[in-house]
Amino acid sequence: MSTTRLKLRGRSLRLVRLKPRSTTMLVVASLVGLLAFAWPLFLHTDQGGASAIGHTTDAPWLFVLLLPLLVAVVLAELSEAGIDAKVISLLGMLAAVGTALRALGPGTAGLEPGFFLLVLAGRAFGAGFGFVLGAVSLLGGALITGGVGPWMPFQMFACAWVGCLAGLLPRVGGRLELLMLAAYSLVSGVMYGVVMNLWFWPYATFGSDFSFVPGDALTENLHRYLLFVVATSLAWDIPRGVLSAVLVLLLGRPVLTAFRRTARKAAFDTPVVFEPGRTDV
Secondary structure (H helix, E strand, O other): OEEEEEEEOOOOOOOOOOOHHHHHHHHHHHHHHHHHHHHHHHOOOOOOHHHOOOOOOOHHHHHHHHHHHHHHHHHHHHHOOOOOHHHHHHHHHHHHHHHHHHHHOOOHHHOOOHHHHHHHHHHHHOHHHHHHHHHHHHHHHHHHHOOOOOOHHHHHHHHHHHHHHHOOOOOOOHHHHHHHHHHHHHHHHHHHHHHHHHHOHHHOOOOOOOOOOOOOOHHHHHHHHHHHHHHHOHHHHHHHHHHHHHHHHHHHHHHHHHHHHHHHHOOOOOOEEEEEEEOOO
16 A cells, blocks of 8 residues: 655754845844833934833833734745744743743842843744744733833843844854853843843933933943943842852753753754555555
8 A cells, every 4th residue: 555754854954044034024124122121322302301201101002012023023924834823832831931930030139030041042943933932921021020111122022132143153063052051141231131130221310420411422321331230230130140150051052952852852943755655454
């Protein structure tokens, strides 16, 4: 009796591959995020210090804009056959795990254990997957812990970048890969806090040496911002990075192995070729 034999070719482990449409949507979403964080540094505004309105009015609009951008990334992949129901299911499962980890450590003393999951998932499954996972898991964690506020859409962007950039790291293996991921976790944990300070820093008063000065030179404002970060948030940012790096060193190898085994068994993003064959019954 004739039958077919299934042959799988390729070993790609990036579930949401950066194809042209999804790359375009990621770039657009990131540009929107960068503009939301940094526009006061480049555009003259009088909304600074005591007269500032902060993000209490524009943050909801940023959130409304971010959600369609995330959906657009997923839809772009659906249209290019880069994502399917299995990937959506895995994304939902890991987002739930990330939400639970955030509930366990909602930023107390800067300790946020969910960051190591973003790094490993972005590494194993690709930049697009890491971007969407970072934003969705932060959203879920904020809803559960009551951390909903004008800062939330900015946190979603920052976490999305952590997962996305992990998927763009050089492709190395073995112990070098683990050391590279640990170093990235340390740096990204610190930089997350550095970037997040921008959501409110230009809109508040911290003294002449630390406050944003509307219309001043970019280098001068960046100097004051660096002093502000060192004096206020670095003590929170360093523990976040250290904890993420330690978790990657302790759990990175088995978690990466599990992720990659899941990708192989589910045949994610692998071309399927049916070749004729014969079996006897």
